Amino acid sequence: MAEVIYDHVTKRFDSVVAVNDLTLEVKDGEFLVLVGPSGCGKTTALRCLAGLEEVTSGDILIGDRVVTHIPPKDRDIAMVFQNYALYPHMTVYDNMAFGLKLRKVPKQEIDRRVKEAAEILGIQDLLNRKPRQLSGGQRQRVALGRAIVREPQVFLMDEPLSNLDAKLRVQTRGELIKLQRRLGVTTIYVTHDQVEAMTMGHRIAVMNQGVLQQLDTPENLYDRPANLFVATFIGSPAMNIFPAKVVSGDGSYRLVAGEVTLEVPPSHRSRLADYVDREVLLGIRPEDLEVVVGSEAQRGDTVRLPVELIEPLGAETLVHLRGPAGTLIAQGEPRIHLNPGDVVTVRVRTEHLHTFDPQTEMAIF
Amino acid sequence: MTTAPVRTIAPAAPLPLRQRIRLWIESEPVLAYLFMSPGWLILLLFMSYPFFLGIWISLTDRTVGLPTGEFVGLRNYRDLLRDGVFRLTVLNTFIYGFVTVPFKLLLGLLLALLLNQAFRLRNVLRAALLLPWIVPTALSSLAWLMLYDPVLSPFSWLLKDWGVVEGSIAFLGSRVNAIVSLCVANIWRGTPFFAVAILAGLQAVPHELHEAAAIEGANAVQRFFAVTLPVIRGIVVITTLFSIIWTFADFQLVYVLTKGGPANSTHIFGTFAWQEGIGGAGKLGMGAAVSLYMFPILAALSAILLRYVRSQET
Numbered sequence: 001m002a003e004v005i006y007d008h009v010t011k012r013f014d015s016v017v018a019v020n021d022l023t024l025e026v027k028d029g030e031f032l033v034l035v036g037p038s039g040c041g042k043t044t045a046l047r048c049l050a051g052l053e054e055v056t057s058g059d060i061l062i063g064d065r066v067v068t069h070i071p072p073k074d075r076d077i078a079m080v081f082q083n084y085a086l087y088p089h090m091t092v093y094d095n096m097a098f099g100l101k102l103r104k105v106p107k108q109e110i111d112r113r114v115k116e117a118a119e120i121l122g123i124q125d126l127l128n129r130k131p132r133q134l135s136g137g138q139r140q141r142v143a144l145g146r147a148i149v150r151e152p153q154v155f156l157m158d159e160p161l162s163n164l165d166a167k168l169r170v171q172t173r174g175e176l177i178k179l180q181r182r183l184g185v186t187t188i189y190v191t192h193d194q195v196e197a198m199t200m201g202h203r204i205a206v207m208n209q210g211v212l213q214q215l216d217t218p219e220n221l222y223d224r225p226a227n228l229f230v231a232t233f234i235g236s237p238a239m240n241i242f243p244a245k246v247v248s249g250d251g252s253y254r255l256v257a258g259e260v261t262l263e264v265p266p267s268h269r270s271r272l273a274d275y276v277d278r279e280v281l282l283g284i285r286p287e288d289l290e291v292v293v294g295s296e297a298q299r300g301d302t303v304r305l306p307v308e309l310i311e312p313l314g315a316e317t318l319v320h321l322r323g324p325a326g327t328l329i330a331q332g333e334p335r336i337h338l339n340p341g342d343v344v345t346v347r348v349r350t351e352h353l354h355t356f357d358p359q360t361e362m363a364i365f
Numbered sequence: 366m367t368t369a370p371v372r373t374i375a376p377a378a379p380l381p382l383r384q385r386i387r388l389w390i391e392s393e394p395v396l397a398y399l400f401m402s403p404g405w406l407i408l409l410l411f412m413s414y415p416f417f418l419g420i421w422i423s424l425t426d427r428t429v430g431l432p433t434g435e436f437v438g439l440r441n442y443r444d445l446l447r448d449g450v451f452r453l454t455v456l457n458t459f460i461y462g463f464v465t466v467p468f469k470l471l472l473g474l475l476l477a478l479l480l481n482q483a484f485r486l487r488n489v490l491r492a493a494l495l496l497p498w499i500v501p502t503a504l505s506s507l508a509w510l511m512l513y514d515p516v517l518s519p520f521s522w523l524l525k526d527w528g529v530v531e532g533s534i535a536f537l538g539s540r541v542n543a544i545v546s547l548c549v550a551n552i553w554r555g556t557p558f559f560a561v562a563i564l565a566g567l568q569a570v571p572h573e574l575h576e577a578a579a580i581e582g583a584n585a586v587q588r589f590f591a592v593t594l595p596v597i598r599g600i601v602v603i604t605t606l607f608s609i610i611w612t613f614a615d616f617q618l619v620y621v622l623t624k625g626g627p628a629n630s631t632h633i634f635g636t637f638a639w640q641e642g643i644g645g646a647g648k649l650g651m652g653a654a655v656s657l658y659m660f661p662i663l664a665a666l667s668a669i670l671l672r673y674v675r676s677q678e679t
Contacts (some may be wrong), residue, residue: 052576073582085573089595097592099581152582 002063002153002186004049009058011044011144018044020210022058029184033201033207035191041210042190043158049188050079050156060151073102078147079156083163084139084147086131086146092118093127096146110149110309117148120179137168144176148183154186155180161196173199194234206230212287223352228281228361231354237286242325243358246275246280255282255355258324260303265351268365274357277327280364283354290347291319293340301350307342320345418640423654429647441654451655454632458659461619461633462612465551470605472552473559478589486648491564498557506621509550512538513622520610521539540630543623547631550618562604566597599677606670610663634659 004026011019019041026032028083034042047053049060050245051072057207060070067075073118078099086095091113118178121141133140140160147155161169161176179186179198191197197204198218204231206213214226224238225231225343232238243256253264253272258346265270272280292302311318315334330346338344380388389395412560423441427434445451480491486638512518513536553596574592583591594601616635617624624633625640632640632657642652 050576050580052579069423072576072580073584075580077580079577079580081573081577083571083573085571086575087574087578087592087595089598098583102582102587146577146581 003030004154004186004354005059005061005063006045006049007059007061008049009045009060010056011048011053012056014276017050018208019055022207022210022212024212024215025206026186026188027202028037030083031180031187031189031202032206033189033191033197034205034207035194035197035204035233036213038192039209040207042192044208044210045207046156046158046188046190049075049154051075051079065364076152076153078150078152080143080147080160082159084131084143084275086142086241088131091128091130092123092142092145095142096129096149099146099150099176113144113149117145120147120148134167135173136164140164140172141175153186157189159191162191162193174264176200194236198234205299206233208233224342224363225354225362227261227283228356228363230285230305231283231356231363237329239283239285239329239354240289240323241281241283242323242326242328243279243355244355245279246277248272248276251347255280255353257282260305260324260351262303262348263264263301264353267351268353271365273286275355275357275364279358281356281358281361283349283356284316284328285352286318286329286331288349288352289321289328291330291332291336291347292345292347293336293338302345302347304343307338307340307344309336309340310336312336319344369506371440378514380443400458418651419656422649427649429643429649434650437650442658443649445651445654445658450629452628452634454637454655456657457631458613458633461548461551461615462609465548465555465612465623466554466605466608469550469559469608470601471521473558473562473604476556476560477563477567480564494557494560494595496557502554502623503619505554506550506618509546509553509618509662510622513546531572533631537614537623543627543631547619547622550622551612551615554618558608559624562600563597567593568597572603583655599673602673603670606666606673610666613659613663613666 004024006022006024009019010017022041022045034045040116044053048055049062051067051070055068059066060074061067062077067094071321087098088122090098092322095116096114097110102115105113114127115124118127121144123138123145126134126142128140131142134142140163143160160173164172172292173196189196189200191200193291198221201218204215204221205215208229214221216224216295221230221234225234228241232241242257242259244255244262247254247256251268253276253287291358305321305323305328307319308322309320311320312334314333314334317336319330319332319338320331321328332338353365357364389398422434424436424438425434426437426441463589476494480487480494512520515533515535515538518533520536521530525532526531535542537543563615570593574596575588578588578592604667613633614635615633616639617633619633619636620639623631625636629637629640638652640646640652641655642649
């Protein structure tokens with residue numbers, strides 16, 4: 001087990017910069033998720049760590065060893081691929097034993113480790129089968145088993161759940177979390193799925209266009225996104241964003257967008273001092289917009305908006321509202337009865353407002 | 366629960382004859398044979414008829430120019446077994462078939478591995494690779510005839526220039542020389558087939574398998590045996606069997622280069638059958654018998670091939 005350090009790592013493919021000056025420290029035993037849209041450089045970053053890609057500049061450390069120019073086999077890592085990459089002509093047992101045989105591990109030790117891993121993963125009965133005789137979920141377990149038996153310092157996982165159907169994915173996700181907590185092996189996990197990222201990682205590194213946007217715990221990413229990209233990438237449905245003008249008077253600050261006026265909570269006021277009479281980007285998560293059925297007096301934290309569309313999802317109802325600049329999505333109660341055209345009162349949880357600088361897109365608060 | 370009123374169905378009137386015929390034709394078993402019939406017809410006309418005619422002729426003493434011959438039973442086959450040239454022909458064919466194929470396989474595999482790497486001009490080279498295979502053998506054999514010329518051969522010239530040999534080499538002048546020369550030309554012609562087939566197989570090897578093996582500690586050679594070879598094994602087996610069959614049944618290369626000479630010492634089945642049946646003696650019956658001696662060998666090879674292909678399908 002070991003910590004992993006990316007030290008100013010850059011990877012170029014001809015003129016394309018896939019990973020741009022990535023500096024990142026993964027703690028010993030940590031489950032770190034690399035997340036971002038496709039093409040953001042997360043997989044390339046993982047492949048650089050595996051040694052499958054040569055970095056253009058910078059260094060990678062595993063434990064206290066610089067591995068930048070060490071071949072993959074000497075890095076003491078194990079990788080789980082998206083399509084599992086099982087050897088089709090080998091049995092499950094041989095697939096799992098292959099790496100150990102290459103390393104000249106004694107036969108009895110191989111047998112012990114393979115059987116132990118098979119038991120952990122519940123695939124003892126499949127050891128004599130070939131990969132083509134297995135279901136997707138079983139193959140995924142074998143791929144995990146192949147990584148476990150190696151007892152490596154670091155697990156690398158490249159979207160290992162994305163080939164499973166939705167139900168199995170949720171189930172395996174939970175098992176994978178338990179497994180990692182049990183083995184305590186440093187794990188770096190790449191996914192484009194922000195739900196996976198939020199549920200699995202001790203910490204999450206959000207990447208976009210090769211650049212690390214924010215490295216933080218799931219809670220902090222959600223509640224305190226560092227910039228507009230993280231704010232809109234994490235969370236589903238995405239955070240509502242619209243421009244608003246900062247107005248001050250009587251010692252209070254208000255954000256004004258069209259006919260919507262919101263009172264800024266006192267705790268955040270100081271941050272907005274530089275933005276008075278300027279426009280900022282205002283962000284509100286759908287669950288921080290509360291649809292109040294029935295009429296209620298207007299207050300500093302309520303606005304009246306017409307309904308555009310209702311999306312009942314069962315456990316919640318997404319209410320599309322015509323906002324000051326395009327559609328706003330509010331997360332309403334289940335079984336809410338509304339019709340398009342209704343004008344409703346929406347209470348904004350102003351303590352959860354986010355604001356971003358329109359030029360730099362960095363968070364103001 | 367309510368019950369539906371019982372309805373009586375009147376017995377259907379018999380269909381008119383034309384409609385019944387149409388229904389019969391359109392029934393699945395009949396239709397299947399109907400669709401197969403053009404293929405059967407072609408097989409019967411161009412494969413089965415000549416094959417059985419060949420068997421019949423091999424049992425007669427028919428010669429070129431005469432419309433019929435006497436039935437002589439298995440005499441032609443018996444006479445061939447006593448014929449020294451025929452026995453040499455059998456030996457030559459086996460040498461030709463079994464010596465060249467391993468070289469073609471090995472060279473083809475190496476070429477395929479090379480052309481599977483990423484480098485500039487790769488596509489040009491891939492296309493050029495096919496040339497020996499697509500140029501008509503009769504033509505390329507003529508080129509080899511010039512390369513093997515006893516006086517003008519560039520090989521002799523080069524070797525003399527380097528001081529390796531004193532005089533020109535008689536490439537086709539003795540049995541051993543001629544057979545080696547034939548094998549070299551055959552390897553040259555047959556290697557692209559292996560290379561292209563194996564290259565196609567290599568492209569089907571998932572990249573991740575190599576990466577997974579590399580991470581697990583396999584070097585390039587171990588990866589080749591653990592990952593590449595098992596995936597392309599089927600293609601290698603099939604191309605090898607095909608190549609043996611084709612080499613056994615070759616004619617053009619040997620005919621153009623040596624015509625079976627010197628002194629009938631380099632014949633293979635194809636050229637000897639031609640010489641016996643049409644070229645020299647004109648003994649059609651004897652020529653047919655020579656060809657038919659090939660049949661059990663090729664049938665056995667084809668059976669192995671088909672079995673293998675079928676075993677891969679399931």
